[in-house]
Amino acid sequence: MSNQTESMPKSKFSLADLLKRIFVRLGILPFLLLIAVIVFASLSDNFLTGRNLMNVLRQSVYLTIVSLGQMLALLTGGFDLSVGTILALTSVVGATVMASVYAAMPDAIWLAIILGCFAGIAAGTFIGVFNGVGVAFFGVSPFMMSLGMASVGFGLALFLTGGTPVYGMPEAFGNIFGFGTLFGIHTPIYAAVLIAVLLYFYLYRTKSGRYFYAVGGNIKAAKLSGISTRKTLLMTYILCALMAALAGMLLTARLDTGEANIGASMPLQSIAACVIAGVSLRGGVGRLENVILGAIFIGLVQNGMNLARMESYLQTVVLGSLLILAVIADQVRLRYVASLKD
Amino acid sequence: MNSQAVTTPDNRLEEDTHQGDAYPLLQTVELTKDYPGIRALDGMNFDLKAGEVHVLFGENGAGKSTLISMLAGANTPTSGDIQFNGKLVELSSVHKARELGISAVFQEFSLIPQMTVAENLFLGAEPTTHGMLNSRAQIKAAEEILSKLDFHLPCDKRIDHLTRAEQQMVEIAKAFRSDLSVLILDEPTASLTNHETDQLFRLVDRLKSQNVGIIYITHRMAEIREIGDRITILRDGKYIDTVDAKTTDDDELVRLMTGRVVGQIFPKITVNPGEVALEVDDLHTVGGSVKGASITVRKGEIVGFAGLVGSGKSKFAQACFGAFDIESGTIIFNGEKIAKPKTKEMLRRGFMYLPSDRRNDGLMMMRPARENISIASLDISPFSNGWMLNKKKEAKVVKALAEQLNLSPNRVERDAGFFSGGNQQKLMLARSLTREFNLVVFDEPTVGVDVGTRAAIYEFIVELANNGAAILLISSDLPEILNLTNRAYVFYQGRIQAELMGDEITETNVLSHFFEREAA
Numbered sequence: 001m002s003n004q005t006e007s008m009p010k011s012k013f014s015l016a017d018l019l020k021r022i023f024v025r026l027g028i029l030p031f032l033l034l035i036a037v038i039v040f041a042s043l044s045d046n047f048l049t050g051r052n053l054m055n056v057l058r059q060s061v062y063l064t065i066v067s068l069g070q071m072l073a074l075l076t077g078g079f080d081l082s083v084g085t086i087l088a089l090t091s092v093v094g095a096t097v098m099a100s101v102y103a104a105m106p107d108a109i110w111l112a113i114i115l116g117c118f119a120g121i122a123a124g125t126f127i128g129v130f131n132g133v134g135v136a137f138f139g140v141s142p143f144m145m146s147l148g149m150a151s152v153g154f155g156l157a158l159f160l161t162g163g164t165p166v167y168g169m170p171e172a173f174g175n176i177f178g179f180g181t182l183f184g185i186h187t188p189i190y191a192a193v194l195i196a197v198l199l200y201f202y203l204y205r206t207k208s209g210r211y212f213y214a215v216g217g218n219i220k221a222a223k224l225s226g227i228s229t230r231k232t233l234l235m236t237y238i239l240c241a242l243m244a245a246l247a248g249m250l251l252t253a254r255l256d257t258g259e260a261n262i263g264a265s266m267p268l269q270s271i272a273a274c275v276i277a278g279v280s281l282r283g284g285v286g287r288l289e290n291v292i293l294g295a296i297f298i299g300l301v302q303n304g305m306n307l308a309r310m311e312s313y314l315q316t317v318v319l320g321s322l323l324i325l326a327v328i329a330d331q332v333r334l335r336y337v338a339s340l341k342d
Numbered sequence: 343m344n345s346q347a348v349t350t351p352d353n354r355l356e357e358d359t360h361q362g363d364a365y366p367l368l369q370t371v372e373l374t375k376d377y378p379g380i381r382a383l384d385g386m387n388f389d390l391k392a393g394e395v396h397v398l399f400g401e402n403g404a405g406k407s408t409l410i411s412m413l414a415g416a417n418t419p420t421s422g423d424i425q426f427n428g429k430l431v432e433l434s435s436v437h438k439a440r441e442l443g444i445s446a447v448f449q450e451f452s453l454i455p456q457m458t459v460a461e462n463l464f465l466g467a468e469p470t471t472h473g474m475l476n477s478r479a480q481i482k483a484a485e486e487i488l489s490k491l492d493f494h495l496p497c498d499k500r501i502d503h504l505t506r507a508e509q510q511m512v513e514i515a516k517a518f519r520s521d522l523s524v525l526i527l528d529e530p531t532a533s534l535t536n537h538e539t540d541q542l543f544r545l546v547d548r549l550k551s552q553n554v555g556i557i558y559i560t561h562r563m564a565e566i567r568e569i570g571d572r573i574t575i576l577r578d579g580k581y582i583d584t585v586d587a588k589t590t591d592d593d594e595l596v597r598l599m600t601g602r603v604v605g606q607i608f609p610k611i612t613v614n615p616g617e618v619a620l621e622v623d624d625l626h627t628v629g630g631s632v633k634g635a636s637i638t639v640r641k642g643e644i645v646g647f648a649g650l651v652g653s654g655k656s657k658f659a660q661a662c663f664g665a666f667d668i669e670s671g672t673i674i675f676n677g678e679k680i681a682k683p684k685t686k687e688m689l690r691r692g693f694m695y696l697p698s699d700r701r702n703d704g705l706m707m708m709r710p711a712r713e714n715i716s717i718a719s720l721d722i723s724p725f726s727n728g729w730m731l732n733k734k735k736e737a738k739v740v741k742a743l744a745e746q747l748n749l750s751p752n753r754v755e756r757d758a759g760f761f762s763g764g765n766q767q768k769l770m771l772a773r774s775l776t777r778e779f780n781l782v783v784f785d786e787p788t789v790g791v792d793v794g795t796r797a798a799i800y801e802f803i804v805e806l807a808n809n810g811a812a813i814l815l816i817s818s819d820l821p822e823i824l825n826l827t828n829r830a831y832v833f834y835q836g837r838i839q840a841e842l843m844g845d846e847i848t849e850t851n852v853l854s855h856f857f858e859r860e861a862a
Contacts, residue, residue, distance in 0.1 A: 206730050207720040214717055217706025225718035226686035284708045
């Protein structure tokens with residue numbers, strides 16, 4: 001240790017070196033976060049207020065949950081383009097079931113909510129089962145599999161509703177899961193925290209969690225080490241869909257309607273959140289806590305652009321550019337990693 | 343023999359001979375190549391004369407492949423010069439090297455399996471008329487090349503329908519697409535039959551007479567004698583010596599190659615065969631890689647599997663481990679008959695297979711060394727209680743293993759990809775100590791590993807055997823089979839050609855079974 005501190009001042013470019021080390025270790029996210037805060041704080045006085053930041057957090061909840069699922073798919077070297085569809089299908093099925101149970105038995109509010117949530121989440125997760133079976137057992141590329149399922153799910157959601165929003169859910173559902181607060185914090189935030197904690201435990205404290213990294217790190221090595229790669233891949237896409245479905249139900253509560261048109265931006269945004277957070281597109285690399293930051297960062301940028309009154313079409317341009325920038329940064333980082341090593 | 347057979351009407355070859363008197367055809371000056379963490383080639387001085395066969399000789403990882411990849415333009419040097427006919431040249435791409443007439447035939451083929459022979463021959467230089475592909479001209483030109491080389495191959499056949507030897511012929515023929523001044527052959531006979539090898543040697547002779555310079559990599563002493571003119575020996579990326587092929591004897595070559603007497607690298611083995619660990623009878627695999635092989639391995643033994651690439655020696659072990667599908671045959675492991683081996687269960691029973699290809703099959707390069715070591719035993723104590731990981735104990739055990747194996751640098755949180763080849767191999771070896779294994783299969787354990795680490799690996803293997811484990815050593819490196827095993831099976835085309843015991847395991851004995859057919 002003392003050797004290192006002694007040799008530090010000798011280096012002329014210690015600041016550049018330090019920045020490089022931060023870049024290699026944490027990726028591009030800290031830099032982007034810093035830039036975003038500076039830019040938006042100077043554009044709008046309201047940006048750095050406690051209320052607005054709480055707003056950002058609440059709005060980012062849905063993307064955060066979806067991104068956690070997307071991270072699993074990316075960790076194993078694939079990705080899931082059907083997360084948006086899963087949101088939509090969950091919303092439509094959940095709302096329909098909830099509304100019809102409520103209409104049949106107006107007194108059994110909780111029964112309606114529970115049955116509705118269950119049906120919605122099951123429908124969404126089912127998409128993941130198909131994805132998982134296709135990828136794990138038939139060797140379909142995750143790209144084709146999830147792209148195909150995205151079309152299937154979206155079509156089903158539109159077919160079930162005829163394209164119109166589903167009304168008639170009990171008011172309590174929206175009041176509690178959409179707008180409810182406890183100790184001044186919105187309920188969706190509690191849900192996200194709970195999901196993140198459970199997933200953290202699963203990923204980093206159990207052997208099955210380690211297997212996600214092993215399969216993405218080198219699938220052949222994983223196989224030769226006695227890991228059931230098929231089971232792991234199947235789990236990946238089921239869990240990813242489950243996350244998206246949970247987000248879909250929470251979003252339905254917030255909107256108070258079942259919508260087939262929600263979630264269209266989710267595939268891109270969730271992948272962007274992960275990649276910006278340093279999850280490798282080649283699989284095997286990425287940390288859960290960073291992904292949460294990545295999702296919040298995207299929420300922050302969207303919020304900032306809204307406050308700065310940027311047109312929504314242009315916002316899409318910015319988000320796409322950010323994704324590409326993150327991928328380029330990842331490539332550059334890989335080159336630096338080789339020179340710094342650890 | 344008509345020496346004009348292969349020449350195309352171009353006068354470059356004649357110019358070469360004139361200049362060749364003054365300058366070597368191809369020369370490297372202080373050529374150096376660095377990879378992250380390792381200097382693959384260190385100040386190499388090498389020269390090739392027109393019309394000679396210059397053999398590169400050295401162990402795996404000595405820098406031969408690095409040298410030829412730079413001469414072929416597939417890789418750029420970190421420092422140093424390459425001179426062609428006395429002129430400084432920059433071989434920044436394979437294409438550029440080809441323009442000068444430098445062509446290489448690598449061990450790993452650069453053929454596109456879905457394309458035909460003719461399409462592959464002219465890949466990147468397709469004959470066109472008015473900007474359109476002229477496939478008739480292409481087939482005609484391909485037939486011309488093949489007939490000149492006396493290769494009997496159908497031009498319209500797809501590459502993936504050819505045998506490995508035929509693919510090799512296509513790869514060689516590719517070099518003859520344009521005029522040739524330097525031909526680089528990287529272990530070209532490794533997968534050829536005797537007849538095909540003779541054919542190749544006749545071709546080499548013909549090229550020599552046309553003043554083509556040939557760089558030839560081989561591990562076979564007999565070949566060096568047969569066609570070599572000069573031999574340059576490399577060791578650990580450094581130039582050692584250049585000697586005359588006809589007058590230098592085998593012992594001298596081995597001494598130059600290894601830098602020590604053979605006995606120093608290989609530890610002494612004492613064998614106390616115990617009970618039978620693995621007994622396999624008449625094993626056939628799906629796809630016919632193994633066609634009826636039977637073996638017995640006892641605890642405490644080191645049994646070698648020798649044979650060519652693709653002879654079925656690896657597939658046999660993989661099939662027993664559950665990593666390759668079995669068609670028929672019986673496998674008895676530790677007295678238990680196993681109908682259909684599954685990797686996970688075989689590991690639990692105490693059967694470990696360490697694959698040869700570290701990068702593709704063995705390690706997670708972007709994950710820490712710790713995870714790479716513990717990966718195969720995460721389902722048992724001390725690594726987990728079957729479900730939940732015990733990270734503290736994992737770190738402790740892995741650290742102890744890393745120390746035991748002298749991992750260098752001893753940092754278990756560093757990504758596997760940043761260790762040198764030898765240390766990456768140690769990560770794999772450490773895996774075999776993460777639980778009690780009764781049988782450990784080492785598949786080419788020293789590929790790309792330096793001599794020092796190699797000795798350590800051999801000691802490791804012998805110690806495992808002395809501690810009562812049965813060892814299966816699959817190796818294409820003959821000295822390993824000769825010096826490290828007490829019994830060896832020689833594989834040929836999916837069958838066991840011979841079983842050799844103790845003193846019978848000699849170089850000539852093993853090699854003679856590499857090719858020989860049943861009738862011979």
